[in-house]
Amino acid sequence: MESENILEAKQVSVAFRIAGKFQKAIYDIDLSLRRGEVLAIVGESGSGKSTFATAVMGLHNPNQTQITGSILLDEEEVIGKTGDSMASIRGSKVGMIFQNPLTALNPLMKIGQQIKEMLAVHDVYPxxxxESRIFQLLEQVGIPNPKRVVNQFPHQLSGGMRQRxxxxxxxxxDPDLIIADEPTTALDVTIQAQILDLILEIQKKKNAGVILITHDLGVVAExxxxxxxxxxxxxxxxxSVEELFQNPKHPYTRSLLRSNPSAETVSDDLYVIPGSVPSLSEIEYDKDxxxxxxPWMKEEAQKVISEKMTEISSNHFVRGQAWKKFEFPDQKLKGGKK
Amino acid sequence: MWKVIIRRILLMIPQLFILSILVFFFAKLMPGDPFSGLIGPHTDPHEVEALRRAAGLYDPWWEQYLRWLGNAIHGNLGMSYNLKEPVMTVIGHRAINTFWMSLLSVILTYLFAIPMSIVAARNEGKWQDQLWLTYNSITFGIPPYVFYLLIIFIFGYSLNWFPTGGTVSPDAMGIIPVFFSKIYHMILPAFSLAVFGTVGIFTYFRSGILDEQTQDYVRTARAKGVKEKVIFRRHILRNASLPIASNFGFVITGLLGGAIFAETIFGYPGLGQLFITSISGRDYSMITALILLNGFLGLLGALLSDIIMAMVDPRIRIQ
Structure with missing residues (x-):
């Protein structure tokens, strides 16, 4: 029987070798994903979303990275697998869609050849x-005139077509897991919705799990x-998505949601989170x-927190306890600056 | 595409025409003339004057140019003043020597440079990389003529392994012995030229491979589960070879360019050596012909490179 969880990541940490020392880029990540579900990972640039996805794919350079913890892909441990044994999982159990379709295809190979390469590496289809599979796939992703497209080179297609x-x-x-790493960031706004719909449609049809990495909260909500x-x-x-949008707890989640423009936003100014993500060498992972x-929670920032995630209601996990004291400055001053 | 190629070939005619005027004019500006070298303590100055007059050297330069041009259009590039043979005949002979020697050196260049670049790039930062980087910095830093003299001194003179001049030994008889004797005479100059040719290709190719390795499409190939060896061969190498291919037209035409330093120092009678002796002998007709030949090769090389690029890179189209 197939397990319900297609992905089971426990205490995953990834460290990169920087100037001879290993610096942790992600720390103690616990995530799981069921078949037929969409898991969105959000956060600003540098928060480690792609690092996690790359670890699931086993695409980190083993000489430059240290990965600890456990990542079970369909009950198979991925961490520690290198070279050809990992290569046989990539592309058959997991498929990945990258951020920039303009550079993600080999400029010297025809579209047909590039799809065929994927089929030829794994023995899923005889x-x-x-040939029939290539045409079927191109039709499935909504490419008009597949017969012509197979003989075209990437530069002859638009960005949206290339992402398709x-x-x-x-x-x-037919992978069980599809990882989409900001699949619409580089695309025209009018194309973004089409590409997302396509990914979801395929996910439903195949009952696959999808990890969607994005910083677009609108996409997440949908x-x-x-x-x-x-x-x-x-x-x-x-x-869960309803819980998170209706009842966000962690200061960062609340700030992110607040800095997202929406039709209901009354204020003229968007909320801005001051500062930026700390660099790897400054990070102390036992703090929030x-x-x-x-600025007004400086003493909380110094506190070492022992428990990582607390389940505050069914399936709603928040890091630390400091969120209980968090308030936005304008709420604190009752009425804000205006 | 053929239209474009024919148009570009036709465009070469005015370009070569302008080049010929410039060459003719500047050759005349050089002090001395082909007959200066004949004057010794016992020559009658009047005889030399008569020779100059007969050769038309006292006519205005444009008159001489038009005379030359008239002949050139009929395929006659004139007689060499010094060698007393038709320019075309001399160039033809020398071109054969230069062609084979350059071909051997180009083959050696790629034989050295390509494996060297691959080994260095695959082991970036490790000792193999350091070794070839150091080697190429050293060869880049050495003046070629010093290196050539050193090679002659070691392999030609001290060890006496190779001849130090000429294209064939006088006692070689029959096709096969002559063939091997010719190769034997080419080895030193061809090898030395290859040592210097390697630097450029190594630098381009190594950094090309390193660049391509980090491209997104390589990550896509990894995500497909393609094996590393195949990724390297099918994706990285092919893309990294494009800059080298773009230079290949010049390499082909360069086979007839002649190596001035190498041929002169190794005493190898090719076009490069002919060029130097023609300049020092003020052999106007020869100089003009050789420079025009090189100009033509340059233009042709650019065209060939464009055609090659259009063939190997689907993104490039000749326009």
């Missing part, structure tokens, strides 16, 4: 079905089942790192 090709490649071998919020390599909050960016 060789005599490659990338999706076709990612799903070619498509995710579960949301994990990351900050500076830590997981700070995790909940985001508090350093909240």
């Amino acid at each position: 060789e005599n079905q490659y 090709v990338m999706i076709a490649i990612a799903i070619a071998n 498509v995710a089942d579960t949301v994990a919020v990351m900050y500076a390599g830590q997981l700070v909050e995790k909940a 790192l985001f508090l350093a960016r909240v």
Whole structure:
């Protein structure tokens, strides 16, 4: 019987070798994903979203990184697998869609060849079905005139079309897990919705799990089942999408939601989170790192927290306890600056 | 595409025409003339004057140019003043020597440079990389003529392994012995040229491989589960070879360019050596012909490179 959890990540830490020393980029990440679900990982640039996804794919350079913890992909341990044994999992069990479709395809290879390469690496489909499978995939991702496109080179296609090709490649071998790392960031706004819909449609059809990495909260609200919020390599909050948007707890989640423009926003100014994500060498993972960016919570930021995530209600996890004291400055002053 | 190629070839005609005027004019500006070298303590100055007059050297330069141009259009580039042979015949002979020697050196260059770059790039920062980087910095720093003299001194003179001049030994008879004797005479100059040719290709190719390794499409290939060896061969190497391919047109035409230093120092009678002796002998007709030949090769090389690029890189189209 197939397990319910397609992905089970426990205490995953990734450290990069920087100037001879290993610096942790993500720390103690616990995440799981069920078949047929969409897990969104959000956070600003540098929060470690892609580092986690890359670890799941086993795409980190083993000489430059140290990965600890456990990542079970369909009950198979991924951490520690290198070289060809990892290569056989990539592309068959997990498919990945990257951020920039303009550079993600080999400029010298025809589209058909690039999809065929994916089929040929794994033995999911027999060789005599490659051609029909390629056409089927191109049709599935909504590419008009697949017969022409297979003989075209990437530069002859638009960004949206290229991302469709990338999706076709990612799903070619019917993976159980699809990782989409900011799949719409580099695309035109009008194309973004189409690409997202396509990913979801395929996910539903195949009953696959999807990890969607994004910093677009609008997208998250629309498509995710579960949301994990990351900050500076830590997981700070995790909940179902309704719970997280209606009842955000962690200061970082609340700040993120507040800095997102919406039709209901009354104020002329958008909320801005001061400062930026700390660099790897400054990070101390036993603290709640985001508090350093909240000027009126400086003493809280110094506190070492022992428990990482607390379940405050069913399936709603928050990091530390400091969130209980957090208030936005304008709420604190009753009425704000205006 | 053919239209474009033909147009570019036709465009070469005015370019070569302008080049020929410039060359003719500047050659005349050089002090002395082909007959200066004939004057010795016992020559009658009147005889030399008569020779100059007969050769038309006292006519205005444009008149001489038009005369030359008239002949050139009929395929006659004139007689060499010094060698007393038609310019075309001399160039033809020398071109064959230069061609084979350059071909051997180009083959050696790629044989050295390509494996060297791959080994260095695959082991970036390790001792293999350091070794080839150091080696190439050293060869880049040595003046070629010093290196050539050193090679001659070691392999030609001290060890006496290779001949120090000429293209063939006089006692070689029959096709096969002549063939091997010719190769034997080419080895030293071709090898030395290759040592210097390697630097450029190594630098381009090594950094090309390093650049391509970090490209997004390589990550895509990894995400597909393609094995590292295949990724390197199918994705990285092919893309990294593009800059080298873009230079290949010049490499082909360069086979007839002649190596001035190497041929002169190794006493190898090719076009490079001919060029130097023609300049010092003020052999106007020869100088003009050789420079025009090189100009033509340069233009052709650029065209060939564009055609090659259009063939190997689908993004490039000749326009």
